[in-house]
Amino acid sequence: MADDTSDPGDVARLRATAHPVRLRIMSLLTAEAMSAAEVARSLGITHANASYHLRQLHDIGELVVESEEKIRGGVAKRYRYDATREVADRSHAIDDRIAYARANAVEVERRLRDAARGSGSSSDLEAWVPVEAWHRALDLLHEASHLLHAAALPAGTPDTVHISATTNAFTMEGGLTGDAARWIPAEVAR
Template identity: 55%
Template sequence: MEGTDKDAISSLRSVAHPVRLRILSMLTAQPMSAAEVARELDLTHANASYHLRVLHDAGELVVESKEKIRGGTAKRYRYVVGGDPTRPPGPPSVEDGIAWQQATHVEIVRRMAHRVKGPSSSSDIETWVTPETWRAAIDLVSQAMVLLHDQAQPARTEGTLHVSASSQAFVMGDPE
């Protein structure tokens, strides 16, 4: 396997963990240090540092700033939607995509336990549509997800709602 293929797989697998999915969601709105992530997610500092390092090494996080704290240096990490722009594009393997979906499923189930009454949407479909319809649907879903990422606020900001949104949409091959 070529080096660039290994890098892409490593990046996807780094995200395929429920804690790391939560970290990426939190770091969309604001940069945070390992200590802040640990407090917010009720993790040990060492565990938060480990997960942040894995995500950073895979190109999913950037170091936004560094500050001196008690003789050490605290890095503040931030998630840049779309990941590392220097990472080669390309689809993940089916196995890596399934691993990511399984981790996402665990995270969505955790979130559902905290669901409250309010505006929501849930949908599932497996069907056939024209390429034009598919493109229009994908564009709308993408716009909604970009809006949510762009407007994400720091956790517990006054006047905000704690929300969850997930999206999976893909073209399927015919069953054999």
């Protein structure tokens, strides 16, 4: 059942990020600010394509301009993605959430093709759990996501490991919903 109470800005943000190239850009810009030319070189796409996707992500508030520098008579903006900022409500219409999940799936598939041998974790579960266990799991996923985003360094930094981490956890129909199952991140609740 679609939820038509979503904020139009949140829906636009979700739709705009539901693109594999934009997901790659946000991951890339977690570690360092980059210009369109640097993003293009790093991802093997055209400068025009990189500029277009950067503008789209900036226009919906996913990227910030960290700095500007004059280059050959023009101005190059250096963009950055801050994953630690306040996360918008994700209670969007199901079609928007599915589009985002599909874009994520394409990106995870690309990353798996480049996966190295070594440690990792993969999990899939559909189950009924106590609300307290659900909230604790979300706190841990939230903490892990913020830890990895905050620790991200530029590609190729010595003594770093190239990783992929994707999470997607949500309540299903049939159990407690609304305020009875609502989660507030532990650091916000304090």
